[in-house]
Amino acid sequence: MAPEVVLIGPPGSGKTTVGAALAEALGTMCHDTDAAVEQAQGRTIADIFIEDGEPAFRALERAEVARALREETGVVALGGGAPMDPETQVALAGHTVIFLDVGISDASKRIGFDQSRPLLSVNPRASWTRLMNERRPTYTRLATHVVDTATRTPEDIAAEIVALLGGAR
Known part of the structure; x- marks a missing residue:
C-alpha cells in the first residue's frame, strides 16, 4: 500500500485544499498529516509548539508521515516542514511527490499569516x-x-497534477 501522490510545499501553497480537489478528481481520499497529528493529540499544532516545543511536534510529525507513507492510499498532504526531516526525505524516496510552489503574495492571501502558524x-x-x-x-x-x-x-491545479500522473485513475 502506498499513496498515489504526496504533496509538499510551504505554508499557503494549497496542500490541504489542492489535496482535497486532487483526491476528488482521482476518486480517492486525501490524508493531511498535520490534521492527523492535531486529531491524535487533541490540540492544534500551535498549542503543541507552545506547550511541548518544536522538537516534540517534529517527532509527532515524523511518526505520522512515516505511517501515512506506509499505510495511506490516495493523496497525502505533508506539513510544510515535514520534508526537511532527513528520515522523512528517505521515506519519500520512490513516491510520486508534487512540490506545490507559490510566491509570498499568493501565500499571504491564502493563509493570512495568523497565529495558527507558529513559525x-x-x-x-x-x-x-x-x-x-x-x-x-x-x-x-x-x-x-x-x-x-x-x-x-x-x-x-488538481487537473494539472492528474495530467502529470497520466490521467484519471
Whole structure:
C-alpha cells in the first residue's frame, strides 16, 4: 500500500485544499498529516509548539508521515516542514511527490499569516521568505514534479497534477 501522490510545499501553497480537489478528481481520499497529528493529540499544532516545543511536534510529525507513507492510499498532504526531516526525505524516496510552489503574495492571501502558524508568528512575511529560501532546494530535490499554484484555482491545479500522473485513475 502506498499513496498515489504526496504533496509538499510551504505554508499557503494549497496542500490541504489542492489535496482535497486532487483526491476528488482521482476518486480517492486525501490524508493531511498535520490534521492527523492535531486529531491524535487533541490540540492544534500551535498549542503543541507552545506547550511541548518544536522538537516534540517534529517527532509527532515524523511518526505520522512515516505511517501515512506506509499505510495511506490516495493523496497525502505533508506539513510544510515535514520534508526537511532527513528520515522523512528517505521515506519519500520512490513516491510520486508534487512540490506545490507559490510566491509570498499568493501565500499571504491564502493563509493570512495568523497565529495558527507558529513559525510565522513573528514578522510573518520575513519569516515565510526565510523559510522558503531555506526549504526550496529540498522541496525541489524531493519533487517528481513542480506545480506553480500562483493565482490558480485548486481544481485547475488538481487537473494539472492528474495530467502529470497520466490521467484519471
